[in-house]
Amino acid sequence: MTTDTAQWKIVIFELQGEEYGLEVSRVQSIERMLPLTRVPGAPRPDIAGVMNLRGKITPVIDLRLCLGVEAPPYDKQTRILVVVGNDSAVCLIVDRANDLLNINETEIEEIPAAHENETYGFFQGVVKIDQRMITLLEIDQVLQ
């Protein structure tokens, strides 16, 4: 966060009415909900299962479970963010995907102390644009 010219393009998505952002370079595609296959005994409780993503079996993380927010049933707005993981793609379930925004790196602020909780490590910071408060996701932490 040194130069003031660095611009980030971020995908804005929503979880339980709150807006989150993810760097667009990490997002491969955004999909509508696909049939999901539960994997019994998966190593993480937030793994919703696997999906067939154009012939590839891809693990699906329910981001809502991961971040500890309430997980309403999937609806027409439910979206899948396909992100690039270590060596393959991973799907993230979000309530809806809204926007693509440009932000300046200098606009990123630290998470306000009141927000601090055990999932703190999942976030890079927050950014305020107009009247919107967007929390930036640290995707590598989520995928660990």
Add this chain to the structure above:
Amino acid sequence: MAQSNYLQLFIDEGREHVQNMNDRLLELEKNPVAIPIIEEVFRSAHTLKGMAAAMEFQDLATLTHAMENVLDVLRNETVIATSEMFDHIFHSVDVVEEMIDDIAEGGNGSKDIDPYLVQLKTLTSEGEEETAATIEKTQLFSYDEFEQTVLDQSIEQGYTPYEITITLDEATLLKAARVHMAFNVLGDYGEVIKASPPVEDLEEENFDYTFTIAFISKSSMEDLKAILYKVSEIASVHIEAIADRHIQREEKTQRKEENDAKSVTDKKDTKRTIKVNVERLDMLMNLFEEWIVDRGRLQRSAHELQNQALTETVERMSRISADLQTVILNMRMMPVENVFNRFPRMVRKVSKDLGKKVKMEIEGEKTELDRSIIDEIGDPLVHLLRNSLDHGIELPEERMAAGKNKEGTVRLNAYHSGNHVYIQVSDDGAGIDKEKLVKKAVKQRIITEEEAKTMTDAEKYHLLFSSGFSTAEEITDVSGRGVGLDVVRRTFESLGGVVTVDSKPGKGSVFSVQLPLTLSIIEVLLVQLENETYGIPISAITETAIIPEAAVYKTYNQEVIEFRGNVIPLLFLHDVFQVPSAHSSHSEPFHSVVIAQKGDRYAGLVVDAFIGHHEVVLKSLGYFLQDVFAISGATVIGDGEVALIIDTNALIK
């Protein structure tokens, strides 16, 4: 030279030559006078030398050159190779292999080769001492048409053509002068037709200490020899009449033909081939997998739409894709030979280290397996072989005392049966003491004494593969270093294989491994659990059955059924996979049961319904979901949904 272009080729071919040398040397050790075999080893060493020199791997070139010299001595039958000699040569082959490995890893294959060179040099000079009429190096001349005519005419005119090999004393200062003197004295008795190295090189001293000339003369061999020995600083002279050599060479070729009748026919069978990068094959396979999935979808649509033209087209497509599948799978198939042929060397070494006499027999090395499996089975097989050598085969004295041949036999054989390949490692050693096994297992708390009483023989032997189990009374260098047979079992199981062992006390043991032909396309029975679909590999299924609730018994909190006279446990997959369900399946009046088998153990897997038999492409769940209990992978079924494939091996304990 753009080296990198050739590097991979160099490495691949280099490894092939190393393997070839190892194989041939082992054959040669059994039959040290077989010239054709020596020539094959020689050729490999020679090619390697040339390749290494071209690629500027100096040490490798020097070492292979030294090996070539030793082989040359053997080839000219001046010495018969001793066991010690083989040790040295094998050792050098090992070093060559290390160098190639180093090159493969980006090094330049340099190594301190002096000690090996010295070893090899002593071998050639020992050869000199052992034979009276010595040749250090004989160049087998080949004559062009003109020279041949000269030779023929000279014979007609009563001359005898000779090949004379002259070795100068290593202390010679003016080599060219000696050569000149030699030519001079010979000039009085005949004519030099050809020289190797060529005369110019001889004049410029571009040779070690040996040179060969073709010479026609009316004098006898002995006279010529005597004349040459008069020239000072000539260490040795070897003369051979060329006519004799011709006859000899013909004999050799004949012998070669007899000896290698088989390999000759093999060679004739060799079709034209190209080398393909494995990655490309994998890519082809992946694309084909997606094609199969789409084919399934198309079949389904055609079925729903009931359009005749579409249905026919889809049927044709299915047939073609079945053929295509066979072709692609065959492309990935390799003979197990690729793994097997590294074992004889290992067996030779280990048995020597252990002071045992062991003969190794290999059968069915042409049996083919998918490349991905071939890559994995090497290490566990090494382990099984070492186990047989260390624990199976007895010391020669013990064998004699037991009235057996003092040489033990280890057999490795592979064969096809149905959709599987079987690989067996057997020995005619002491066998396994099953009661001792059981005692040890009880002591190590792997089983209870209660369990021990009800165990079958096969189960007792299978204890060998239990985790943390070791039979070695004392830890030897060869086995018992903490890596037990359980690791072997696990490796084979991860490949979808099954290991069993059988033994007869005093007669020997047999370890059998059953392996699938290929990993990626498997046949499964799709089954339904509530709304979820799972696949169970057909290879693990013995049969399916509908069993009334009344036939289910309970022992120790475990549901069991009687199946063909055996009591087998019943596993409700609903419970195993915590399938979300509205009602308890235990209360159904009838159960759909899949009887699965692992080795000689069975279990009944309870499902809601059988969907049917499908050929599917097994895909991995990825690094994120590596160790999911009892799930070996997933597949995309016809409608694009994912079905998990059950690993029955994990369910049956």
